[in-house]
Amino acid sequence: xxxxxxxxxxxxxxxxxxxxxxxxxxxxxxxxxxxxxxxxxxxxxxxxxxxxxxxxxxxxxxxxxxxxxxxxxxxxxxxxxxxxxxxxxxxxxxxxxxxxxxxxxxxxxxxxxxxxxxxxxxxxxxxxxxxxxxxxxxxxxxxxxxxxxxxxxxxxxxxxxxxxxxxxxxxxxxxxxxxxxxxxxxxxxxxxxxxxxxxxxxxxxxxxxxxxxxxxxxxxxxxxxxxxxxxxxxxxxxxxxxxxxxxxxxxxxxxxxxxxxxxxxxxxxxxxxxxxxxxxxxxxxxxxxxxxxxxxxxxxxxxxxxxxxxxxxxxxxxxxxxxxxxxxxxxxxxxxxxxxxxxxxxxxxxxxxxxxxxxxxxxxxxxxxxxx
Amino acid sequence: xxxxxxxxxxxxxxxxxxxxxxxxxxxxxxxxxxxxxxxxxxxxxxxxxxxxxxxxxxxxxxxxxxxxxxxxxxxxxxxxxxxxxxxxxxxxxxxxxxxxxxxxxxxxxxxxxxxxxxxxxxxxxxxxxxxxxxxxxxxxxxxxxxxxxxxxxxxxxxxxxxxxxxxxxxxxxxxxxxxxxxxxxxxxxxxxxxxxxxxxxxxxxxxxxxxxxxxxxxxxxxxxxxxxxxxxxxxxxxxxxxxxxxxxxxxxxxxxxxxxxxxxxxxxxxxxxxxxxxxxxxxxxxxxxxxxxxxxxxxxxxxxxxxxxxxxxxxxxxxxxxxxxxxxxxxxxxxxxxxxxxxxxxxxxxxxxxxxxxxxxxxxxxxxxxxx
DNA sequence: CTGTAAACTTGAAACGTTTCATGTTGTCTA
DNA sequence: TAGACAACATGAAACGTTTCAAGTTTACAG
Numbered sequence: 001x002x003x004x005x006x007x008x009x010x011x012x013x014x015x016x017x018x019x020x021x022x023x024x025x026x027x028x029x030x031x032x033x034x035x036x037x038x039x040x041x042x043x044x045x046x047x048x049x050x051x052x053x054x055x056x057x058x059x060x061x062x063x064x065x066x067x068x069x070x071x072x073x074x075x076x077x078x079x080x081x082x083x084x085x086x087x088x089x090x091x092x093x094x095x096x097x098x099x100x101x102x103x104x105x106x107x108x109x110x111x112x113x114x115x116x117x118x119x120x121x122x123x124x125x126x127x128x129x130x131x132x133x134x135x136x137x138x139x140x141x142x143x144x145x146x147x148x149x150x151x152x153x154x155x156x157x158x159x160x161x162x163x164x165x166x167x168x169x170x171x172x173x174x175x176x177x178x179x180x181x182x183x184x185x186x187x188x189x190x191x192x193x194x195x196x197x198x199x200x201x202x203x204x205x206x207x208x209x210x211x212x213x214x215x216x217x218x219x220x221x222x223x224x225x226x227x228x229x230x231x232x233x234x235x236x237x238x239x240x241x242x243x244x245x246x247x248x249x250x251x252x253x254x255x256x257x258x259x260x261x262x263x264x265x266x267x268x269x270x271x272x273x274x275x276x277x278x279x280x281x282x283x284x285x286x287x288x289x290x291x292x293x294x295x296x297x298x299x300x301x302x303x304x305x306x307x308x309x310x311x312x313x314x315x316x317x318x319x320x321x322x323x324x325x326x327x328x329x330x331x332x333x334x335x336x337x338x339x340x341x342x343x344x345x346x347x348x349x350x351x352x353x354x355x356x357x358x359x360x361x362x363x364x365x366x367x368x369x370x371x372x
Numbered sequence: 373x374x375x376x377x378x379x380x381x382x383x384x385x386x387x388x389x390x391x392x393x394x395x396x397x398x399x400x401x402x403x404x405x406x407x408x409x410x411x412x413x414x415x416x417x418x419x420x421x422x423x424x425x426x427x428x429x430x431x432x433x434x435x436x437x438x439x440x441x442x443x444x445x446x447x448x449x450x451x452x453x454x455x456x457x458x459x460x461x462x463x464x465x466x467x468x469x470x471x472x473x474x475x476x477x478x479x480x481x482x483x484x485x486x487x488x489x490x491x492x493x494x495x496x497x498x499x500x501x502x503x504x505x506x507x508x509x510x511x512x513x514x515x516x517x518x519x520x521x522x523x524x525x526x527x528x529x530x531x532x533x534x535x536x537x538x539x540x541x542x543x544x545x546x547x548x549x550x551x552x553x554x555x556x557x558x559x560x561x562x563x564x565x566x567x568x569x570x571x572x573x574x575x576x577x578x579x580x581x582x583x584x585x586x587x588x589x590x591x592x593x594x595x596x597x598x599x600x601x602x603x604x605x606x607x608x609x610x611x612x613x614x615x616x617x618x619x620x621x622x623x624x625x626x627x628x629x630x631x632x633x634x635x636x637x638x639x640x641x642x643x644x645x646x647x648x649x650x651x652x653x654x655x656x657x658x659x660x661x662x663x664x665x666x667x668x669x670x671x672x673x674x675x676x677x678x679x680x681x682x683x684x685x686x687x688x689x690x691x692x693x694x695x696x697x698x699x700x701x702x703x704x705x706x707x708x709x710x711x712x713x714x715x716x717x718x719x720x721x722x723x724x725x726x727x728x729x730x731x732x733x734x735x736x737x738x739x740x741x742x743x744x
Numbered sequence: 745c746t747g748t749a750a751a752c753t754t755g756a757a758a759c760g761t762t763t764c765a766t767g768t769t770g771t772c773t774a
Numbered sequence: 775t776a777g778a779c780a781a782c783a784t785g786a787a788a789c790g791t792t793t794c795a796a797g798t799t800t801a802c803a804g
Contacts, residue, residue: 044546046760057784062762071782088527092473093760095464096789103507110493114692117489121482124510133524135475136508138496152505155460174416292693320486320689321664327693418790429754434792443752443799465790468759 045085053081065089095157103133104346105153107163109141114317122339123162130347132159143167160346166226180346182338185227192354194341195229196333201362202236205284205312205331208364210244212371214282214310217246218270220263220294221286222255230286233314237284249280259290264297271301277308288313291328295369311369326367334360417457426453437461467529475505476718477525479535481513486689494711495534502719504531515539532718538598552718554710557599564726566713567601573703573734574608577656577684580736582616584682584743586654589618590642592635592666593658594627602658605686609656621652631662636669649680660685663700667741683741698739706732
């Protein structure tokens with residue numbers, strides 16, 4: 001029974017015209033099992049079958065499949081047999097023997113955010129281009145789930161792990177599984193980390209706002225309790241303010257703060273009663289997510305963006321219904337390149353020593369919340 | 373060499389204080405291999421190791437691991453040994469023996485659309501809850517890639533396939549791999565299909581617009597050349613118009629038409645020169661994607677939504693920066709339930725005959741493009 | 745204390761590959 | 775034509791599980 005697909009099962013019922021109940025009697029089940037063997041060739045053909053069909057040995061078939069040189073005549077016979085039997089390698093047998101499985105595991109909080117989903121998408125595409133399968137694990141940022149997924153991954157002898165977690169799982173990663181970390185900053189500094197150049201991005205945002213006329217630039221952001229490269233955006237902001245001799249004006253709370261009220265409160269506190277506008281004329285928001293909320297709050301307070309306040313976010317989140325349009329003006333992370341780097345490093349075919357930190361350049365893109 | 377992580381490799385170089393070049397001489401490589409064996413215990417412990425450690429037989433260890441009853445004292449010994457050796461099942465060996473791998477393969481066009489990414493997310497969560505791993509395949513809707521992914525999946529002996537494709541791959545699916553299809557309509561009608569109740573959704577949209585005062589309701593949509601349940605939205609629209617005695621007003625083009633110009637053209641053609649507004653006062657757009665573009669076009673023509681024209685889309689696409697807010701008023705597909713159904717049916721633990729079509733109910737949600 | 749049934753344990757065989765020492769064939773030289 | 779070497783083919787062993795027939799222990803009734 002167990003190996004019959006439902007479709008096939010259904011066909012069989014029709015064919016033999018018996019009821020479901022009768023069907024379950026052992027006698028009939030046996031009959032079915034036998035039929036199955038003769039009708040469909042039950043389990044897929046193996047290399048042995050191919051070898052027999054082609055009249056060569058197991059080793060020769062293996063050589064053909066793995067592209068090892070084989071006499072032309074043998075190769076042809078084997079290839080014909082493979083086609084005839086519709087043979088497919090059993091990658092679990094291969095995995096067992098080789099202890100290489102051709103899978104990469106991605107541990108990511110969620111897909112319900114365009115940044116994560118796009119990153120996951122790009123990583124999948126890169127994995128595909130490198131003939132790897134992608135195992136997707138959405139941890140929701142829950143430490144226990146992160147660990148559980150990790151141990152699943154090691155159990156499955158995955159060939160590499162790409163992680164974007166909210167807890168330090170590096171201690172539990174076996175030495176022999178390649179492991180790269182996106183953005184996050186672990187205790188074990190030897191683990192290769194990949195991120196955007198957030199620091200430069202922060203500087204870029206402030207400079208852009210300055211260039212566009214802002215002289216009073218606020219920072220709005222929420223920091224995770226778990227350290228990562230994204231924290232550098234704030235550092236970039238501070239550094240640029242120093243450079244440009246601007247007075248910082250900052251909302252920087254832990255990320256368990258309710259975002260909307262905090263932003264509203266911060267903005268209201270900074271409204272100049274004389275002008276009715278805010279004391280700042282530019283805002284650098286730590287993420288596009290924050291920037292979108294900032295914009296909504298500003299609009300609800302009848303402060304016009306970008307006329308009264310210009311706004312730059314971070315991430316490069318694109319409108320889902322328009323290729324290449326952004327929800328807000330933003331510093332774009334190079335997602336495709338980040339994905340490529342992650343996959344390349346986790347595969348690391350060259351077997352070189354990997355840099356412990358790889359930063360990729362960001363760029364600015366206008367999204368209507370700035371006057372450019 | 374090959375099994376050393378880079379981290380470990382690096383440590384080793386430091387330890388032994390030799391140069392990279394020297395390192396590659398065979399002699400030294402051998403030395404390393406030997407060291408590795410003694411230093412880290414190279415490959416993970418196997419059941420045999422556990423059995424030896426616990427002083428029981430292989431079969432007993434297997435029984436403990438698989439929750440088969442075993443004498444209490446043996447169980448304890450085995451569990452201790454497992455902990456001590458940090459044993460983990462090798463799921464490739466298990467997969468080989470059982471020809472069950474614990475994986476579900478999802479073939480989906482992309483993650484760069486909130487509908488797909490949310491669906492993928494929910495399916496992953498369901499897979500996790502059923503102790504399955506999710507292999508993600510983004511085909512970009514390219515037929516060849518769909519087939520390639522499919523054959524990868526069968527080669528990997530996946531336990532089930534959930535597909536949302538733009539070509540009929542059903543013929544290539546082996547009989548013995550459970551297969552369910554999301555939305556799409558294949559030639560082979562025995563394959564279980566899962567979708568939202570698009571027909572009712574279409575009716576719902578029209579009724580809602582009618583309820584809100586519209587008496588002239590247009591349909592705007594683009595149909596794939598590959599048939600699916602989503603085509604029923606249009607049927608629902610037509611049916612509701614008949615019911616309510618409304619005159620249909622339709623833009624329904626193939627989906628390779630450039631969307632933006634088509635919509636602009638359609639709308640402009642339907643502007644009443646007297647009022648400056650459109651002849652229709654309500655629009656049902658086939659997807660939220662279309663609806664968003666419709667809104668942008670309307671706004672660019674200075675037609676106000678929802679004051680002059682009310683607009684309902686389809687899918688239930690939420691704003692990425694606000695839980696439970698929609699980009700447009702919409703008919704929501706029950707993504708979580710759809711995902712649950714897909715996984716449940718592809719696993720089909722009860723081994724029942726599966727319905728060939730499962731439709732799940734949709735519901736309306738306001739998103740600011742209607743006057744409610 | 746014995747006999748018997750029930751409960752548990754044992755280890756060889758099998759799953760479908762890859763590997764590799766050994767065997768076979770073919771080719772070229774002298 | 776023999777000898778030597780290269781090229782290729784062969785199939786048993788191994789990878790780490792599960793399974794299952796056969797063996798051993800335990801519990802309990804008489």
